[in-house]
Amino acid sequence: MTQDIRICFVGDSFVNGTGDETSLGWAGRLCGEANRICQVTYYNLGVRRDTSKDLMLRWHQECNIRLPDFVDGRIVISCGVNDTVIEGGKQRVNTDESAANIREILHEAQKRYKVIMVGPPPVGEHEQDKRIQGVSTAFARECGALGIPYIDLFSVLSLDDTYKSEVSSNDGAHPKSTGYLKMAKIISYSPSWWFHSP
Amino acid sequence: MTQDIRICFVGDSFVNGTGDETSLGWAGRLCGEANRICQVTYYNLGVRRDTSKDLMLRWHQECNIRLPDFVDGRIVISCGVNDTVIEGGKQRVNTDESAANIREILHEAQKRYKVIMVGPPPVGEHEQDKRIQGVSTAFARECGALGIPYIDLFSVLSLDDTYKSEVSSNDGAHPKSTGYLKMAKIISYSPSWWFHSP
Numbered sequence: 481m482t483q484d485i486r487i488c489f490v491g492d493s494f495v496n497g498t499g500d501e502t503s504l505g506w507a508g509r510l511c512g513e514a515n516r517i518c519q520v521t522y523y524n525l526g527v528r529r530d531t532s533k534d535l536m537l538r539w540h541q542e543c544n545i546r547l548p549d550f551v552d553g554r555i556v557i558s559c560g561v562n563d564t565v566i567e568g569g570k571q572r573v574n575t576d577e578s579a580a581n582i583r584e585i586l587h588e589a590q591k592r593y594k595v596i597m598v599g600p601p602p603v604g605e606h607e608q609d610k611r612i613q614g615v616s617t618a619f620a621r622e623c624g625a626l627g628i629p630y631i632d633l634f635s636v637l638s639l640d641d642t643y644k645s646e647v648s649s650n651d652g653a654h655p656k657s658t659g660y661l662k663m664a665k666i667i668s669y670s671p672s673w674w675f676h677s678p
Numbered sequence: 679m680t681q682d683i684r685i686c687f688v689g690d691s692f693v694n695g696t697g698d699e700t701s702l703g704w705a706g707r708l709c710g711e712a713n714r715i716c717q718v719t720y721y722n723l724g725v726r727r728d729t730s731k732d733l734m735l736r737w738h739q740e741c742n743i744r745l746p747d748f749v750d751g752r753i754v755i756s757c758g759v760n761d762t763v764i765e766g767g768k769q770r771v772n773t774d775e776s777a778a779n780i781r782e783i784l785h786e787a788q789k790r791y792k793v794i795m796v797g798p799p800p801v802g803e804h805e806q807d808k809r810i811q812g813v814s815t816a817f818a819r820e821c822g823a824l825g826i827p828y829i830d831l832f833s834v835l836s837l838d839d840t841y842k843s844e845v846s847s848n849d850g851a852h853p854k855s856t857g858y859l860k861m862a863k864i865i866s867y868s869p870s871w872w873f874h875s876p
Contacts, residue, residue: 503720
């Protein structure tokens with residue numbers, strides 16, 4: 481019998497693939513790639529503007545109806561950039577609270593599903609990128625404590641001038657298809673990723 | 679200012695794109711095509727096994743968080759095949775109830791969003807296809823009564839031997855990428871579809 485693998489990608493606009501003219505985003509590309517090895521069901525639950533707090537409020541219900549007990553249910557979670565946005569003079573979610581939100585989600589999620597976390601990418605604005613790096617480091621620590629793989633996008637993409645120039649010539653936050661392809665490659669090259677071509 | 683169009687595709691495994699090795703499904707293909715004309719945000723809310731009743735229970739909450747008031751929010755709804763499946767000797771949802779569920783969803787949805795309905799495709803099994811045709815006809819009637827465009831897949835695909843042979847050589851319900859591309863074309867060629875290349 482073949483495995484019935486179904487993956488929920490829970491996150492923000494970067495998970496949604498906002499800005500990717502192909503509609504695939506990094507999540508769709510990863511599933512397309514995985515389909516060469518085995519069939520996976522792809523559920524994209526990325527929502528624009530969502531912070532770690534928004535995910536905490538909806539992940540369980542949305543994943544629960546998509547991942548019934550009889551399937552090999554998996555969750556990839558990714559957020560952080562929206563937490564670091566300054567609105568009305570303060571950060572939408574401060575880093576300690578972001579870390580606590582993610583801890584709560586991961587702790588519950590790993591009881592029932594295989595889980596991977598993907599970190600937030602840089603946006604190319606110096607001050608916000610410092611905050612994103614802080615959140616990314618905090619998320620990596622939470623994942624480490626729970627034994628959940630953390631795939632870091634920030635470090636690699638911060639050094640990538642092509643990525644940063646695509647973002648700045650787009651909307652100052654999201655890349656287009658070239659950047660999303662790069663994100664998909666960073667994740668698929670990670671030893672923690674679930675599917676590797678023979 | 680550019681329009682901020684966001685579309686929720688609410689439905690079943692055919693909306694999800696199950697079986698499409700490219701991860702795009704018909705919904706992703708339509709949004710990729712639309713992106714050549716204007717930027718659209720693509721939310722795929724297709725869930726495997728979902729009937730019209732399941733959609734009735736979740737569509738509002740899932741669309742509400744994805745389509746805030748300040749965007750041009752749109753909904754494409756599609757279901758029906760799962761309603762016609764026989765389980766434990768009876769149909770999962772009978773046709774009158776399917777029609778009533780859809781009526782309730784459409785009636786609420788059109789108060790706030792632009793709405794299109796896409797009908798269910800045939801599966802290639804004679805008895806079930808008769809039931810699917812019945813549901814499709816009932817959905818078309820509901821849409822007509824509410825002034826909502828209904829794009830019929832059943833009639834076109836029933837006559838399409840290439841489509842039917844792809845389905846039967848796959849899992850007996852879903853096509854692969856060729857069939858999903860065909861569905862996307864049927865929808866994009868419809869005068870009711872929102873995006874047409876100049």
